[in-house]
Amino acid sequence: MLIKILLILAVVLLILLFLRHHGKSNTAAGVKIGFAVFMVFGVVAVLLPNAVSEIANFVGVGRGTDLLLYGLVVAFGFATINTFLRFKELELRYAKLVRAVALQNSTVPEEKAPEPSDA
């Protein structure tokens, strides 16, 4: 019984976290809908474990637990790729910022004829 409360609490916390970042991030609408569906599914799965098993049987997976595991793996993959792409984008912005700062602070050499070297 306690686990049910904990799990639902976790889902609610996740929703809150997501909503707080809502305005700042420009996540695609599809991701948001997917996330909402996942949240609802999470609550249903906690309250009606048998329903998950029934869905699992319906799609041809033995147990509800296995279905959850498969779903988790897929979700993890998506999350990883999403993070990777986000990092790439950030890196590019970061490079542009660094470039702008670098170009502003460039140093022109003092005027003088090139000196001979023995290199």
Added chain:
Amino acid sequence: MILRQDLTVLEDFVAEWSDVWLVVPVYNEAQVIGDVVRHARQTFPNIVCVDDGSADASAERIHEAGAHLVRHPVNLGQGAAIQTGVSYAKSRPGAKYFVTFDADGQHQVDDVVRMLKRLQAEELDIVVGTRFLAGADTSHIPLLKRLVLKTVVMLSPRTRRLGLTDAHNGLRVFNRTVADTLNITINGMGHASEFVELIDHHHWKVAEESVTILYTEYSMAKGQSLINGVNIVFDSVMRTGSRH
């Protein structure tokens, strides 16, 4: 008197390449960068070194040697440094030709002069250095390095289509057209593949010129490890995937 005459001759010589900018990405090369810049300055008056967040005295050595200095406040990688250098060079008055040149003394000034003359004579957009032109002596290149570089070329259909034999040569000479469109987004070492991709995408007229790479003990110790090739391939694949 003699001294003054020498200076005039030197100035005439220098003026010949006053529309050329050498772009040198530098990361912790304090040991050699001074000599490399001084030596190149005997031929090319305009050199911009991009200090890519070095922790050593690279910046001081660059300034002493008389090159323009642009400093990344943090380390980004060679690709980003080249892009910064080209951005800087093309904003300088009279810049017409651009050269990417390594900081560790691997590249030869004579090769650059030859590549520039070829770019002008054949009205090309970009000339890329190669170690593997047919008939070239490659015995000075470490065997493992040779094998990996050739495999990379073999695996890249784009490189083969363009008729390039050495996609990861850092020595390149290009004109204003290329410099104005150039937008390197791979910060790290994978930028060489991005260069090839850009050549293909923009239909730049490209040619290869045989160049000599000096494998000194210093450059071998500093140079990128072969395992880094994995990173390069990964970067390229991810780019291809995200483009289409």
